[in-house]
Structures are given as structure tokens and as C-alpha cells.
Amino acid sequence: MATLEIKDLHVTVATEDGPKEILKGVDLTINEGETHAIMGPNGSGKSTLAYSIAGHPRYQVTQGSVTLDGVDVLEMSVDERARAGLFLAMQYPVEVPGVSVANFLRTAKTAVDGEAPKLRTWVKDVNTAMEAVKMDPTFSQRSVNEGFSGGEKKRHEIVQLELLDPKVAVLDETDSGLDIDALKIVSEGVNRFKAEGDKGVLLITHYTRILRYITPDFVHVFVDGKVAEQGGPELAEALEAEGYDKYVNAKV
Amino acid sequence: MTVTDAARESVRDALEQDQVVSHLNPPPSYDLDDHPVPTGREEVWRFTPIKRLRGILDGEKSDAHLTWETQVPEGITISTVSAAEARELGELPPSERPAALAIARAGGATLIDVPADFDGDEPLLLHLHGESVDDLVWGQLLFRIGNHARVTIVVSHTGSARYCATTSYVVGDGAQVNVLTLQDWADDAVHLARDAVRVGRDASVRHSAISFGGDVVRMHANVEYAGPGGEAEMLGLYFADAGQHLEHRLFADHNAPRTKSNVVYKGALQGDGAHTVWIGNVLIRKIAEGIETFEENRNLVLTDGCQADSVPNLEIETGEIEGAGHASATARFDDNQLFYLRSRGISEEEARRLVLHGFFQDVIRKIGVPSIEERLTATVEEELAKNVLGGSLVAEGA
Numbered sequence: 001m002a003t004l005e006i007k008d009l010h011v012t013v014a015t016e017d018g019p020k021e022i023l024k025g026v027d028l029t030i031n032e033g034e035t036h037a038i039m040g041p042n043g044s045g046k047s048t049l050a051y052s053i054a055g056h057p058r059y060q061v062t063q064g065s066v067t068l069d070g071v072d073v074l075e076m077s078v079d080e081r082a083r084a085g086l087f088l089a090m091q092y093p094v095e096v097p098g099v100s101v102a103n104f105l106r107t108a109k110t111a112v113d114g115e116a117p118k119l120r121t122w123v124k125d126v127n128t129a130m131e132a133v134k135m136d137p138t139f140s141q142r143s144v145n146e147g148f149s150g151g152e153k154k155r156h157e158i159v160q161l162e163l164l165d166p167k168v169a170v171l172d173e174t175d176s177g178l179d180i181d182a183l184k185i186v187s188e189g190v191n192r193f194k195a196e197g198d199k200g201v202l203l204i205t206h207y208t209r210i211l212r213y214i215t216p217d218f219v220h221v222f223v224d225g226k227v228a229e230q231g232g233p234e235l236a237e238a239l240e241a242e243g244y245d246k247y248v249n250a251k252v
Numbered sequence: 253m254t255v256t257d258a259a260r261e262s263v264r265d266a267l268e269q270d271q272v273v274s275h276l277n278p279p280p281s282y283d284l285d286d287h288p289v290p291t292g293r294e295e296v297w298r299f300t301p302i303k304r305l306r307g308i309l310d311g312e313k314s315d316a317h318l319t320w321e322t323q324v325p326e327g328i329t330i331s332t333v334s335a336a337e338a339r340e341l342g343e344l345p346p347s348e349r350p351a352a353l354a355i356a357r358a359g360g361a362t363l364i365d366v367p368a369d370f371d372g373d374e375p376l377l378l379h380l381h382g383e384s385v386d387d388l389v390w391g392q393l394l395f396r397i398g399n400h401a402r403v404t405i406v407v408s409h410t411g412s413a414r415y416c417a418t419t420s421y422v423v424g425d426g427a428q429v430n431v432l433t434l435q436d437w438a439d440d441a442v443h444l445a446r447d448a449v450r451v452g453r454d455a456s457v458r459h460s461a462i463s464f465g466g467d468v469v470r471m472h473a474n475v476e477y478a479g480p481g482g483e484a485e486m487l488g489l490y491f492a493d494a495g496q497h498l499e500h501r502l503f504a505d506h507n508a509p510r511t512k513s514n515v516v517y518k519g520a521l522q523g524d525g526a527h528t529v530w531i532g533n534v535l536i537r538k539i540a541e542g543i544e545t546f547e548e549n550r551n552l553v554l555t556d557g558c559q560a561d562s563v564p565n566l567e568i569e570t571g572e573i574e575g576a577g578h579a580s581a582t583a584r585f586d587d588n589q590l591f592y593l594r595s596r597g598i599s600e601e602e603a604r605r606l607v608l609h610g611f612f613q614d615v616i617r618k619i620g621v622p623s624i625e626e627r628l629t630a631t632v633e634e635e636l637a638k639n640v641l642g643g644s645l646v647a648e649g650a
Contacts, residue, residue: 052592054595055595056591057587077594077620078591078594078595078600079594079595079596079597079599079600079603080508080599081595082596082597082598083594083595083597087595087597090592090595093592094586094588094591094592095589096587096589096593096606096607096610097591097609097610097611097614098609098610098611098613098617099606099609099610099613101289103606104593104596107598107602107606108593108597108598111596111597111598111599111602112596112597114445136372136582143614145608160596164596202434235378
């Protein structure tokens with residue numbers, strides 16, 4: 001099972017002028033085997049949704065609920081959420097100098113599984129996951145994300161997705177800043193994850209481009225902190241043709 | 253001023269016949285009168301707790317010494333020379349009082365000779381140990397490294413003393429030298445040190461200063477160049493616990509063209525009254541065209557009650573440089589790093605340990621002395637265990 005259920009979610013961030021509400025009542029259910037795309041203009045709250053699900057301390061949930069298979073996610077710490085089966089591929093993966101990719105991946109895998117992976121198969125698994133996204137195995141010895149190009153950082157996120165094997169993956173603008181080759185490689189990684197069948201995917205994107213490679217079951221248009229419209233893949237095509245203008249103007 | 257005067261002046265400027273007086277770095281002198289006892293208000297002394305230096309700054313001659321344990325690879329020799337001989341052999345003259353005092357009081361210098369073309373993987377180890385902080389010990393050391401030699405030198409300090417030492421590294425052309433000085437003193441030791449390196453033409457020198465112990469450690473690491481093409485990498489790592497004062501003062505004097513300097517110092521502080529100081533001075537003289545310099549200092553503040561001072565200074569007298577820059581940051585844990593690790597299931601405590609481990613490993617892996625790297629990693633882990641795993645850390649915004 002892998003059902004992520006978001007109900008009436010309200011989220012604020014602290015600003016100099018006091019708390020500011022970014023999410024204003026989001027309802028979204030991602031069932032096992034479903035891929036949902038969230039699209040929307042800049043500043044509509046897409047990334048806030050991703051970080052709120054993952055539990056970033058900057059975002060305060062003021063109302064609503066998030067559950068994974070019926071269990072309250074909001075009560076969990078950031079790492080508990082990951083161990084419960086949530087994964088966030090970040091738009092800007094963070095550099096951690098002096099911590100090797102190999103050490104990081106092994107520590108994360110051990111934490112998520114509750115036991116250390118078997119050494120012999122683990123090294124092979126890491127190499128396979130890296131080769132699948134065309135990352136040279138020498139990246140294992142480099143510091144986490146340090147000096148990686150934008151594309152390499154995103155591919156490293158996909159390596160983690162494959163190795164940590166969560167129930168639900170939230171991909172926050174994983175396509176941004178990628179050239180067409182890298183976009184294909186990253187999309188293939190997400191499709192391999194989807195193909196496992198019992199996974200949920202929440203794909204957050206500004207552009208329709210990635211949806212040519214990853215077919216969503218549902219598309220939600222996000223405007224001003226909530227879902228303004230939803231539909232099937234055809235909605236993405238309409239957005240491609242018309243852009244976000246009608247939603248943004250309608251708001252005004 | 254006549255036209256001729258002006259022309260003469262411009263020629264003189266171009267040739268740099270007059271020594272350029274860097275306002276941060278007074279001209280060197282052996283004369284103690286040129287280095288009056290500081291009051292603590294001087295720019296170069298304002299961070300230092302003068303009273304805790306326990307009388308070193310007006311100290312007299314002393315018979316006390318540190319015990320030396322050495323491992324000397326074949327071909328390298330250690331002997332004693334007079335202060336005058338050390339001067340003739342080209343040691344770098346003192347530019348502040350403790351360095352001048354050490355030479356005036358030491359009663360002779362230890363000369364370590366690494367012959368030209370020496371090539372050894374086995375490091376030269378000098379282990380200096382003090383018995384008591386009541387002992388006032390003066391030290392004058394001169395390392396003479398021949399042309400094209402390749403050598404690793406480790407100087408470690410343990411035990412306790414009031415130790416004031418001046419050390420010169422005169423590095424021949426094309427040599428490759430890796431120096432590590434480790435300050436692993438007992439809690440009450442006071443250590444004033446000046447390491448100065450003159451880099452030969454096309455030579456490369458790495459100097460790493462690691463300070464964990466001592467009540468007060470104040471250490472200069474200076475580099476200058478004997479010719480073009482020299483490179484210096486100045487690394488540092490320090491960990492100040494409650495009440496400790498650890499001060500590192502860097503000076504890269506780019507006095508020759510196409511030379512390089514790269515400074516990376518990283519430190520952590522924990523406990524009430526832990527104080528670290530990092531001063532990074534760089535002078536790019538008019539003659540030093542085409543040079544590259546970068547200096548970086550990062551401090552991680554682990555608990556309340558600590559103070560980290562970090563001051564980079566860049567004086568540039570030529571516009572013809574390849575690159576010059578500096579970065580300085582003093583912060584608590586980086587929330588974004590912790591969030592990233594935790595979002596992969598890693599517990600908060602483990603994430604902190606990883607970030608800290610990485611913070612130091614980033615420098616340790618560059619030191620290039622495998623036997624010492626392991627020891628340093630172990631020492632860092634011990635230091636971290638005092639607080640980090642004890643759970644008394646303060647997180648950003650907590």
C-alpha cells in the first residue's frame with residue numbers, strides 16, 4: 001500500500017512582516033500506482049507543498065492533515081517521514097563537503113532499512129544505480145553534491161530514489177535546468193520507479209516538457225496556494241498551448 | 253617636484269627599491285627595541301589575552317627545554333648552529349616580539365638539513381614534549397630543504413610548557429615539501445609560534461597547522477617566495493573547547509610573479525569561553541604580477557558562549573593578477589545540510605555527526621600524511637563525542 005492523502009492543508013512561512021500563508025487549503029490524494037503532476041506559475045506554492053510534506057522546519061502547518069497509509073505524517077520528524085516511505089527529490093540538492101557519496105548512501109540506506117545493507121550486493125547496487133543514470137562510479141568517492149553540475153545533482157537524486165526505494169516520491173522541479181539528454185535519463189529513472197507498480201509519484205513542475213517522458217495519470221493546476229483545476233494528461237497539453245495566463249488573470 | 257624627480261620616483265616604484273611597508277605587516281627586525289612589549293591595544297594583539305601568556309613577552313633566558321623524540325629518514329641531518337649562523341643561512345627574520353625574543357633567548361638554533369634531490373616517503377618526525385607550564389622554553393628552528401627535494405615533515409607538540417618558538421623553512425627550487433605542525437598540548441600550555449616559509453622557484457609547499465590543545469596557542473604561518481612559480485597551500489584545523497584561546501595568523505606575501513597561495517582554515521568551537529581567531533593577510537606586491545591567491549576560513553559554533561573572530565585582509569599593489577579572493581563564514585549548523593540528510597532517513601544526531609565529520613574531513617583529506625590523517629580523524633571524533641553526541645548542541649533557530 002502507498003496512499004498519500006493531503007486534506008485541507010494550510011501552511012505559513014515566517015517573514016519579516018509576520019507569518020504569511022502560502023498554502024490555502026490543498027486537497028490531494030495519491031493512490032498506489034498513480035502519478036500526479038502539479039503544475040503552476042512561479043510563487044503558486046508548489047515547492048512549499050513539497051517541503052511541507054517532507055517536514056522542512058521553515059514551513060508551519062496551521063491546518064489540515066497529511067497521512068501516509070492512514071498514519072499522520074505531520075506528527076513525524078523529517079527523518080521519520082523518510083523512514084516511513086516518503087522521498088523528496090529536491091530542486092536544489094544540498095552540498096555536504098567532506099561526506100562522500102558512498103558514505104552518505106550507505107548511511108541513508110541503513111537508516112531507512114533499519115539495518116546495514118549487505119556489503120557485497122550493496123556496492124553492486126550502487127554501481128548499477130549510478131550506471132542507470134550515466135553517472136561515473138567515481139562519483140562515489142566525491143563529496144555529496146559538491147562541485148556537481150546541475151544535471152549531476154539531479155541524477156544523484158534519482159540514484160537515491162532507486163536505492164532507498166520509498167513508497168511515495170515527491171519530485172520538486174527535478175526537470176528544471178536539465179538539457180534534453182539529462183531530462184530523458186532522469187525521466188527513465190522515474191519511470192523505472194513507477195514500473196514497480198505499487199508506488200506513488202508526485203511530480204512538481206513548471207514546464208510541460210517532462211510530461212512528454214513521464215505520463216501522469218492526473219494533472220493539477222496550482223494557483224495561489226491551492227488546486228485551481230484538475231484533469232488528465234490532456235490538461236497538460238492545454239497548458240502547453242495556453243500557458244497559465246487564464247488562471248493568473250482569473251485570480252486578479 | 254621636477255620632471256626628473258617624478259621620473260626617478262616612478263622608476264623606483266617600478267623596481268620597488270624601497271621596501272613597501274604593509275600597514276598590517278611591519279618590516280622584520282632582530283632588534284627587540286623594534287618590538288616593544290604589547291599592551292593589547294595594538295591591531296595585531298587586540299584579540300590575544302596577554303595576561304594568559306604568563307610572562308613570555310618579557311621572558312628571560314632559560315635552561316628549560318622540551319624533550320625531542322625524532323624519527324629521521326636517512327640523509328636528513330640535525331645539528332645545532334648559532335643564531336648568527338641561522339641568520340646567514342637565510343632564516344626568515346622575525347616581524348613581531350615573540351619571534352624576535354625566541355631568537356634572542358634560545359641561545360642557538362636547531363638546523364635540520366634536507367639535502368638536494370632527497371626523495372622520501374617516510375616522514376621526518378619531530379615530537380616535542382614539555383613537562384610543566386612552569387618551564388619557559390625558547391625555540392629556534394631552521395629547516396633547510398635543498399633543490400628538488402621531496403620531503404614530509406611532522407612537528408608535534410604535547411605535554412605542557414610555555415613555549416615560544418621561531419621556525420623557518422627555506423625551501424629550494426623545485427622542491428616539494430609537506431609540513432604539518434600539530435598542537436596537541438595539555439590544558440595549561442601556552443604556545444607562541446611563528447612558522448615562516450620561503451618558497452623556492454617553482455617549488456610547492458603545503459603547511460598544515462592543527463591545534464587542539466593548550467590554554468593559549470597563537471601561531472603565525474607566513475609564506476613568501478624566492479622566485480616566480482612557487483606555490484603554497486596553507487591548511488589549518490582547530491577545535492577550541494571551553495576556555496581555550498586558539499589564534500592562527502596567516503600572511504601570504506606575494507613578492508614574486510606567477511606565485512600561488514591557497515589558504516583553507518576550518519575550526520569548531522564548543523563550551524563557555526572557547527575563543528578562536530583567524531587572521532588572513534595577503535599582500536600582493538607591485539612586482540607580483542600574474543599571481544593567484546585564495547583564502548578561506550570557516551568556523552562552526554557548536555554551543556553558546558563561544559567566540560570566533562575571522563578577519564581576512566587583502567592588500568593589492570598591482571592590477572595584473574590572475575585571481576584574488578577570500579571567504580569567511582562563522583555559523584552554527586547549516587539547517588539545509590541537516591534537512592537534506594534527514595530527508596533521507598538519517599537521524600538528527602547522525603546527521604550532525606556526518607556534517608561535522610565532513611567539515612573536518614574536508615581539510616584532513618588534503619593534508620597528505622596518511623599516518624597522521626587517521627590520528628586526526630580519531631582526535632576529531634573524540635572531540636565531537638564530548639558535546640555533539642552528548643546532545644547539548646544548539647541548533648540554528650532553536
